[in-house]
Amino acid sequence: MSARAGIVVTGTEVLGAQIADRNGPWLSERLRELGVDLEAIVVVGDRPTDIEAALRWLAAEGVDLTITTGGLGPTADDLTVEVVARAQGRPLRLDEPLRRRIARAVEDAVRRWPRLDRDALEQGTRKQATVPKGATILEPVGTAPGLVVPPADGVRGPTVLVLPGPPRELQPMWAAALATDALRWAVRERTTYRQEILRLYGIPESEIAETLRLAERAGVELAELEVTTCMRSAELEIVTRFEPAAGPVYEALASFVRERHGGVLYSDDGSTVDEQVARLLTRRPARTVATAESCTGGLLAARLTELPGASAYVRGAIVAYANEAKTTLAGVEPELLARHGAVSVEVARALADGAIERLDADLGIGVTGVAGPGGGSDEKPVGLVWISVTGRDGAGRIDRSVRLPGARADVRERATTVALHMLRRMLLGPGDDDEA
Amino acid sequence: MSARAGIVVTGTEVLGAQIADRNGPWLSERLRELGVDLEAIVVVGDRPTDIEAALRWLAAEGVDLTITTGGLGPTADDLTVEVVARAQGRPLRLDEPLRRRIARAVEDAVRRWPRLDRDALEQGTRKQATVPKGATILEPVGTAPGLVVPPADGVRGPTVLVLPGPPRELQPMWAAALATDALRWAVRERTTYRQEILRLYGIPESEIAETLRLAERAGVELAELEVTTCMRSAELEIVTRFEPAAGPVYEALASFVRERHGGVLYSDDGSTVDEQVARLLTRRPARTVATAESCTGGLLAARLTELPGASAYVRGAIVAYANEAKTTLAGVEPELLARHGAVSVEVARALADGAIERLDADLGIGVTGVAGPGGGSDEKPVGLVWISVTGRDGAGRIDRSVRLPGARADVRERATTVALHMLRRMLLGPGDDDEA
Numbered sequence: 001m002s003a004r005a006g007i008v009v010t011g012t013e014v015l016g017a018q019i020a021d022r023n024g025p026w027l028s029e030r031l032r033e034l035g036v037d038l039e040a041i042v043v044v045g046d047r048p049t050d051i052e053a054a055l056r057w058l059a060a061e062g063v064d065l066t067i068t069t070g071g072l073g074p075t076a077d078d079l080t081v082e083v084v085a086r087a088q089g090r091p092l093r094l095d096e097p098l099r100r101r102i103a104r105a106v107e108d109a110v111r112r113w114p115r116l117d118r119d120a121l122e123q124g125t126r127k128q129a130t131v132p133k134g135a136t137i138l139e140p141v142g143t144a145p146g147l148v149v150p151p152a153d154g155v156r157g158p159t160v161l162v163l164p165g166p167p168r169e170l171q172p173m174w175a176a177a178l179a180t181d182a183l184r185w186a187v188r189e190r191t192t193y194r195q196e197i198l199r200l201y202g203i204p205e206s207e208i209a210e211t212l213r214l215a216e217r218a219g220v221e222l223a224e225l226e227v228t229t230c231m232r233s234a235e236l237e238i239v240t241r242f243e244p245a246a247g248p249v250y251e252a253l254a255s256f257v258r259e260r261h262g263g264v265l266y267s268d269d270g271s272t273v274d275e276q277v278a279r280l281l282t283r284r285p286a287r288t289v290a291t292a293e294s295c296t297g298g299l300l301a302a303r304l305t306e307l308p309g310a311s312a313y314v315r316g317a318i319v320a321y322a323n324e325a326k327t328t329l330a331g332v333e334p335e336l337l338a339r340h341g342a343v344s345v346e347v348a349r350a351l352a353d354g355a356i357e358r359l360d361a362d363l364g365i366g367v368t369g370v371a372g373p374g375g376g377s378d379e380k381p382v383g384l385v386w387i388s389v390t391g392r393d394g395a396g397r398i399d400r401s402v403r404l405p406g407a408r409a410d411v412r413e414r415a416t417t418v419a420l421h422m423l424r425r426m427l428l429g430p431g432d433d434d435e436a
Numbered sequence: 437m438s439a440r441a442g443i444v445v446t447g448t449e450v451l452g453a454q455i456a457d458r459n460g461p462w463l464s465e466r467l468r469e470l471g472v473d474l475e476a477i478v479v480v481g482d483r484p485t486d487i488e489a490a491l492r493w494l495a496a497e498g499v500d501l502t503i504t505t506g507g508l509g510p511t512a513d514d515l516t517v518e519v520v521a522r523a524q525g526r527p528l529r530l531d532e533p534l535r536r537r538i539a540r541a542v543e544d545a546v547r548r549w550p551r552l553d554r555d556a557l558e559q560g561t562r563k564q565a566t567v568p569k570g571a572t573i574l575e576p577v578g579t580a581p582g583l584v585v586p587p588a589d590g591v592r593g594p595t596v597l598v599l600p601g602p603p604r605e606l607q608p609m610w611a612a613a614l615a616t617d618a619l620r621w622a623v624r625e626r627t628t629y630r631q632e633i634l635r636l637y638g639i640p641e642s643e644i645a646e647t648l649r650l651a652e653r654a655g656v657e658l659a660e661l662e663v664t665t666c667m668r669s670a671e672l673e674i675v676t677r678f679e680p681a682a683g684p685v686y687e688a689l690a691s692f693v694r695e696r697h698g699g700v701l702y703s704d705d706g707s708t709v710d711e712q713v714a715r716l717l718t719r720r721p722a723r724t725v726a727t728a729e730s731c732t733g734g735l736l737a738a739r740l741t742e743l744p745g746a747s748a749y750v751r752g753a754i755v756a757y758a759n760e761a762k763t764t765l766a767g768v769e770p771e772l773l774a775r776h777g778a779v780s781v782e783v784a785r786a787l788a789d790g791a792i793e794r795l796d797a798d799l800g801i802g803v804t805g806v807a808g809p810g811g812g813s814d815e816k817p818v819g820l821v822w823i824s825v826t827g828r829d830g831a832g833r834i835d836r837s838v839r840l841p842g843a844r845a846d847v848r849e850r851a852t853t854v855a856l857h858m859l860r861r862m863l864l865g866p867g868d869d870d871e872a
Contacts, residue, residue, distance in 0.1 A: 013666040017461035025453035041479040057493045117646055209511040210556045230449035297741030298734030301755045305733030308809050317755035319737045325752035325795050359761050373744050406604045
């Protein structure tokens with residue numbers, strides 16, 4: 001029996017999709033690390049009745065901890081603290097030392113704008129320093145304090161952890177919350193789970209369903225594991241969560257998957273293809289990479305440079321959107337373009353060669369395709385992408401055409417993922433199993 | 437009194453943050469367009485009891501429509517349809533014509549994998565063709581049908597719209613759902629709201645709070661409007677929703693904002709800065725653009741090529757991550773790099789000039805900065821980015837350095853946004869108001 005939690009994300013701008021919620025997923029990962037089961041994430045607007053309804057529902061579901069995010073600002077429409085105080089049966093009071101600390105933080109924050117309304121600022125500070133009696137205060141990172149609010153004597157329900165909305169305030173405050181007795185007491189029943197991820201590339205989800213059935217028939221006790229499969233683009237993740245005692249069962253499952261899908265299993269240690277490519281490029285002999293992209297418009301370069309330290313192995317990129325740019329910047333012969341068209345294996349190869357030559361890289365990646373919505377033809381439909389990964393001085397070449405589904409953004413993103421897997425394959429060399 | 441809706445996003449991989457939910461926000465926007473109030477988005481895992489609890493809660497809250505996403509796959513752990521059928525009091529039955537249609541779609545989808553287990557496929561097809569009696573079937577886009585499931589006679593509660601999880605299946609199916617009598621009946625009480633968005637660049641949120649107070653004092657009846665403000669990167673959105681009769685009140689608010697913040701108000705027609713830049717580049721005389729990027733690593737080029745039709749105005753980009761690439765590809769003089777360092781106004785300008793020259797563009801954008809986490813110094817800290825937007829043959833130049841907060845990904849993304857605003861400013865020319 002493990003501790004259970006729910007999350008209430010508040011904010012009309014989140015519910016209305018003007019802003020994406022980053023806190024729910026982030027807290028979900030932290031709860032998993034902590035060994036607390038997450039039941040549900042509820043997104044509601046700023047209306048007190050809606051926040052209250054969400055709190056009541058989670059309490060009725062019997063969670064041990066409810067975490068709220070947002071609604072802690074200085075303005076009158078931010079009402080999370082008031083609603084939580086009522087739900088927990090605790091009166092509000094002004095905390096004078098807290099008020100002074102917030103006032104100092106506000107002074108710092110508004111120094112850039114000297115003409116702000118002082119009355120409004122002071123009113124806001126008092127509001128943010130008004131907290132439920134008996135709550136544990138988490139020091140503000142911005143100007144809003146967080147709170148750990150246990151139910152008052154005689155009130156049944158979960159402890160409520162109140163956190164601010166901006167991720168850069170919420171995230172440091174999580175660590176502070178974990179250090180409080182009040183929070184530790186709320187989640188005292190937690191179980192330490194292990195979580196392992198297997199990542200496969202290029203097989204359909206139904207194959208994994210079948211593999212799980214066969215594993216069970218072969219005696220792997222899947223009931224001991226919580227297995228989730230998840231497909232994104234052409235990558236399939238098998239996420240398994242289990243109590244430490246079930247370790248051998250997981251190992252048996254992992255071996256079974258390895259045996260059946262060895263060729264397409266590319267990660268069993270949690271690493272992403274991005275991290276693997278970075279690792280392979282920096283291991284000795286270190287190699288550098290450059291791209292020459294058409295339809296992906298720089299997305300592949302952006303993704304290769306996403307990880308810190310990318311400057312050690314990314315030389316740069318040429319985004320050759322116009323045909324002239326393919327010629328002048330990447331050195332693609334005009335005859336090649338005229339004869340085969342921009343979307344062709346010949347041009348993908350020439351782009352890769354050009355990236356190597358112009359950027360002095362060990363490996364070049366050429367990408368050319370039809371991202372859509374326009375520009376497709378019967379012969380070269382929207383979604384057709386040619387990719388070439390090429391080594392310097394003829395040190396290997398992998399070419400591939402794919403027909404990618406989805407809208408413009410999907411085609412661009414998927415092409416980027418395919419290219420990264422091809423680069424990984426090239427870096428591993430011919431000694432390894434071939435992918436399907 | 438308007439129709440009200442709730443959304444239940446199902447999926448252990450969404451709840452566990454392995455995959456980001458795109459459907460909740462997308463459906464939120466569609467409901468708003470439709471004039472239906474969204475009460476809450478609930479994210480739960482794949483457990484039937486959790487899905488059921490979420491459905492029951494929304495029913496108890498009195499919504500008219502509940503939309504579920506996900507859990508429609510061919511495997512036995514996808515149980516949304518079963519749970520919804522039970523909640524709505526409708527028995528399940530195999531729909532034979534639907535089964536045949538799904539079987540054909542499955543044949544198409546698996547043609548690439550000839551060795552798949554036939555039994556597993558047929559079992560999956562039968563499962564996906566088993567639907568609640570009396571439900572309206574929405575034709576599969578992938579292999580999963582959607583459903584509109586009204587409550588059976590004698591059952592109280594909302595109509596449930598069942599949609600698949602993959603966005604590229606869900607989105608086209610939404611249009612099909614809207615065309616059904618069953619869905620139209622469920623949301624018959626909708627109110628047509630108007631929504632308008634004002635977008636400002638480069639002022640703090642507290643200033644807008646103050647502006648709203650002043651507007652109210654000046655007689656603008658804000659109680660007639662639902663105003664939400666939302667900050668992301670340096671862009672601030674004021675989203676106002678109102679019944680058509682309150683149109684004049686909104687116009688009064690918009691005028692008030694325009695008067696106080698004319699210099700930083702960049703959009704009052706819903707357009708994003710990306711769309712404005714695209715529009716400005718294609719209006720006569722049409723102009724082309726190219727970028728030479730260091731720390732943004734291709735993100736700016738990727739963003740400029742995001743919109744369909746970008747090939748008309750984007751020539752391409754140079755991602756000059758290595759200093760040598762800055763010289764060989766973008767023509768930045770080595771002395772310049774040695775004298776001023778890579779992160780300097782001089783190099784930003786030289787990159788912009790290089791982009792124009794090498795890619796034969798009318799406008800060049802140079803970006804160079806310290807994205808972090810390493811590479812910062814006292815003089816040039818992490819987050820410092822120099823950007824130059826330059827016109828061909830000396831036709832104007834805007835340079836700017838910014839000190840951007842946040843982690844590596846934030847710095848890269850914010851720098852991209854700043855560059856787009858500078859490009860917009862350049863395209864508007866000196867005739868317009870200057871930004872703060």
